[in-house]
Amino acid sequence: xxxxxxxxxxxxxxxxxxxxxxxxxxxxxxxxxxxxxxxxxxxxxxxxxxxxxxxxxxxxxxxxxxxxxxxxxxxxxxxxxxxxxxxxxxxxxxxxxxxxxxxxxxxxxxxxxxxxxxxxxxxxxxxxxxxxxxxxxxxxxxxxxxxxxxxxxxxxxxxxxxxxxxxxxx
Numbered sequence: 001x002x003x004x005x006x007x008x009x010x011x012x013x014x015x016x017x018x019x020x021x022x023x024x025x026x027x028x029x030x031x032x033x034x035x036x037x038x039x040x041x042x043x044x045x046x047x048x049x050x051x052x053x054x055x056x057x058x059x060x061x062x063x064x065x066x067x068x069x070x071x072x073x074x075x076x077x078x079x080x081x082x083x084x085x086x087x088x089x090x091x092x093x094x095x096x097x098x099x100x101x102x103x104x105x106x107x108x109x110x111x112x113x114x115x116x117x118x119x120x121x122x123x124x125x126x127x128x129x130x131x132x133x134x135x136x137x138x139x140x141x142x143x144x145x146x147x148x149x150x151x152x153x154x155x156x157x158x159x160x161x162x163x164x165x166x167x168x169x170x
Contacts, residue, residue, distance in 0.1 A: 066135075068134050072133075075134065076134060079126060079129075082126070083122055083127075086118060086122045086126075087119070087122060090115040090116075090118050090119050093111060093112060093115040094112055094115050094116070097111070098112075107166070110162060110166045111166070113162050114159060114162045114163065114166070117155060117158045117159035117162055120151075120155040120158065120159075121152075121155045121156060124148065124151045124155050125152045125155060128140075128152075
């Protein structure tokens with residue numbers, strides 16, 4: 001049995017009056033057709049997208065939204081430098097304290113713990129922050145949103161508590 005296409009009607013006000021926009025969706029072709037009618041102009045426009053603009057203009061809007069701007073590329077580059085320097089530096093701190101037995105003091109073990117906390121911050125917070133800053137949206141779903149927020153808060157709290165312990169006791 002073929003069902004009739006769903007039709008929704010929106011009324012939008014503008015300077016010339018109210019436009020009647022009829023949006024129909026065809027299930028067989030998965031296409032969206034929008035018809036805009038203005039009672040004052042007696043003009044009807046067939047649209048193939050929700051913005052009722054030509055397809056090349058619509059593709060240009062998508063291209064502008066998806067691809068980063070030069071500022072965002074600079075931001076990505078700076079985040080990448082911070083990520084690489086942070087990972088290498090924290091690894092070297094852990095490596096030196098683990099290899100050299102003279103370096104295994106209580107203070108240096110706190111610093112190793114701080115380095116591990118910094119690893120967590122770099123691995124959990126930095127990539128998701130870059131993704132959200134550049135795309136201006138969240139792609140990973142509701143559950144990952146909650147998990148990432150929990151991990152970010154706990155990674156920062158772990159680092160701050162270690163700094164507090166180091167400053168109080170040493």
